[in-house]
Amino acid sequence: MEPCSRVRVAKCQMLATSLFVLLLGSAMAATAALSYFGPHFTVIGPVSADRTTYEALHHWAFSAGIALAALLTLGAMLSAAATVRGAGGLMAAAFLSFALVFCALVQAAFWRAHSPTQMEDAVLDAYDRAYERALRSASGSGRQELVAIQDTFLCCGKSSPLGLLGGLEADLCQGEEAARQDCLRGIQSFLRVHGNIVSTLIGLGLAFTVYAMLLSSFIWFTIRLGRYPVSQRARDHPPQEPRVYRCIREGSPSPRPSKADAPGGRLSPSRRSGQLLLLQDTHPPTHGSGEATVSTRM
Template identity: 60%
Template sequence: MGPWNRVSVAKCQMLVTSVFVLLLGLFVASMAALTYFGAHFAVIGHASPEDTPYEAMHRWLFYAGIGLAGLLTLGAVLSAIATVREAGCLMAGGFLCFALVFCVLTQMAFWRFHNPAQVEDAVLDIYDLVYEQAVKNPSGTQWQELLAIQDTFLCCGKRTPSSLLGSSEADLCLGEQARRQDCLQGIRSFLRTHGHIASTLASVGLASMVYAMLLSSFLCFAIRSGRSLDRKGTYTLSPRARGCQPQEPSFFRRFQEELALHHLSEAGALHDRLGPSGCSDGPRLLQDN
């Protein structure tokens, strides 16, 4: 495969990769919006006290997701435009966006690996705090917040040795609610499912960023070297068919015929003035006189 074919294949792959990265950015933005505005996280955030680790973590995850989605979208748009217009500067900008996304995803994967249960522990701590306050004071607002959490996660109470036993706790799980799962297990299961989806998106994003950076760097070098797909400014002539003469414009052909006739007339006049010896008759007439 020649260099021109390699550049053509790389440009097609860059366009497909840009579309995929654009869709990935849309998924990341949807995941960030679901994490911040979703019913499960919203009810936990409403019940959590101010200045808790959960609030800071929740806000940081949302801003990080929106920032990643913006960088993914910008990188995909810049790479697609640079591929079509063969702009080296735009391709370099797309490579920079992909590199930033790769660094952020690597940092998030490193944090997730060293703190796998940090988000889960923060949410469960909030539920424990609301649960204990609601059981101690059933007439307070914590009771309504506890019921909202249980209705959202479809769970009821918690079965641990540290639970407060009493009539208030027994009133939480009556009728059909008694068949629900333990809230600690329900919250943990939901957060783990959410975390698995986020980890999958991060893994796909890392692989896509590596591939996109390789393509963008190769195309940036190719564009700056002058190897374009369309070969702008280069023309090739097709071979002539056997027995066919090239057709010239009629105006140009008439001009050539008139020029040939003019040369023939001048040659005839010159022949008339010259004698057989090739000399002019003028000097001979002067000698006769």
């Protein structure tokens, strides 16, 4: 494959990768917003045992997701603009954005591998606290919090290890609510689905950022080396050069005008525009022409 063909293929791949990175950034922003403003997570905050730690973790996850989405969107826009315009500075900025996203995603992947159930444990502890408060509290505030959690996750109560429930526990799930699934299983299933989505986004982000960094570095080097091809229109319609410059560059002499076109050794005034003025070589008059001239004078 010729170098120009390689660059064209790299340009097409860079544009396609920028589009996928832009979609990935939008998906990350939507996931972060759902994790922060979604009802499944906001209902847990007020009943969390360690509310300060849970809110800090919740806020950190939202900030990290929005920052990653912003960097991915910025890198996609910069890489697309640099690919179309052939700008080395924009391509270097896009490479830097992708590198920052890669480093952040590596940290997020390490956190997911090291503490995969940290968020799940925090939510389950919050539900256990709300459940115990509803059983022990004589007021209706504790029960209202528990009912709000159960209605959000579409679950009810906890199953007893012995299969028997006390009177107060049986009163919490009556009628249609008794047919719902166990809240511990319901919360675990929801959080695992959410965690799988986050892990998938992290894996796709790592793959796309690595590929985008390779493409952006290759295109940046082609721009720096001056091998970046011009547009198709410029190749099909190159700028016109003066005729004399083309003749000199090609090494062929410029055409000399004929006697019919240039009487008297000079080009006619109507032919001077757009062409090179040429003077024919003057030859000494022959003997016959000299006698004719003397006879004419006499």
